[in-house]
Every structure is written in structure tokens, then in C-alpha cells.
Amino acid sequence: MGARSARIERKTLETQISVSLDIDGQGNARLQTGVPFLEHMLEQVARHGMLDLQVQAAGDLHIDAHHTVEDIGIVFGQALLKTLGDKQGISRYGHAYVPLDEALTRVVIDFSGRPGLEYNVTLSRPRVGDFDVDLVREFFQGFVNHALVTVHIDVIRGRNAHHIIETVFKAFGRALRMALSIDPRGTGATPSTKGVL
Secondary structure: OOOOEEEEEEEOOOEEEEEEEEOOOOOOEEEEOOOHHHHHHHHHHHHHHOOEEEEEEEEOOOOOOHHHHHHHHHHHHHHHHHHHOOOOOEOOEEEEEEEEOOEEEEEEEEOOOOOEEEEEOOOOOOEEOOEEOHHHHHHHHHHHHHHOOEEEEEEEEOOOHHHHHHHHHHHHHHHHHHHHOEOOOOOOOOOOOOOOO
16 A cells, blocks of 8 residues: 555635645644644644644634634645545544543544534633634534545533543544554455445
8 A cells, every 4th residue: 555645735815724644644743823722633633643744824813713724624634535545445434432531522434425524512611712612613614525524523521621622633533543544354445335435
């Protein structure tokens, strides 16, 4: 199997985003986004997903972080889709439960070729530091639309908004790691009765 890596750039009037991704990495992250809380969360995805992830972003942060966060999700999704090619041999499905103190979240992923997000997250406050918590959903919506995956995110319990969001991103990384792994018992075939994902 060849290298499963990709580099994608996206430029709009609102943002300039570059993402480099190696899904068979060591869990390393190099991030310059201007949104420190998002960088902290993306570090969780890289470390727990065992992905090597580089993100360089310049956005209209003088307005707010919405366009930057959403577009990083979009470009991350595009890069991930590119790394997989025809998806032959991948496990396809992944899931993870992750706790952090009182918070517990489950994330389930299907590399189905169909974008879909079920986002069941309730947070106790509108901001964590300077970060607008509504942008967590925007990141994942951008990601699923462009990675062509189905993602279910369910917060089972939690009080602290930082803890809850961190469990979401950690569980997302762990679920990605499982879904992207090569099935050791597989034949290398596409994991679908349709023969295509």
C-alpha cells in the first residue's frame, strides 16, 4: 500500500487554509490558525488518531472565527478524502467512547461516501475562553460534507463545556483511527456490498 497522505489548499475572500495530512503518522501536529482553542482540539485529533497533521490558516478573525473554523473543517475533510483513494482495505467503521472527568462522549464514523452529521451536544455556556462553542458544530459539518462520511456525536453526560468539547475531539480522533485502519483479515476489497464507497 502506498503512502496515505495529502496536501490541500483552499483560498477564498475570507480565508486561506493549507492542510497536510498523513493518516499513518505518529500523532504529530503543527498548527497555526489564530484560534488557540481549536488548535488544542486538533492536537487531540492528531494524537489520539495517530495522524500527522499540519494546518496553516489565515482568516478574517477581525470579524470572528466562524469562517476560519468552518474552512479548516472543510479542508481537513478534503485532505482526508484524498488520502483514501478508493478506500480499499479500510475498516470503514470506527467508534470510540472517551471520558474526561465528569464528561463522556461517543463518536461513531462511517466512511460511507455519504455526508451526514448527527450532533447531539449540549453545552452549559456560549464560550470557552474566547472560543464560540457553536463553531464546534460548524467544524464537523464542514468536515463531513467534504470527507463524505457519516458522523454521530453523542455527549452522554458532562457539565464543564471545555471537558465536553475535549471528549468530542478525542473520541473523534480515536474513531478515525479505527475506521481508517487496514483490516488485517480483509482481502483489500472495498468494504461495501456495492463495491464502491
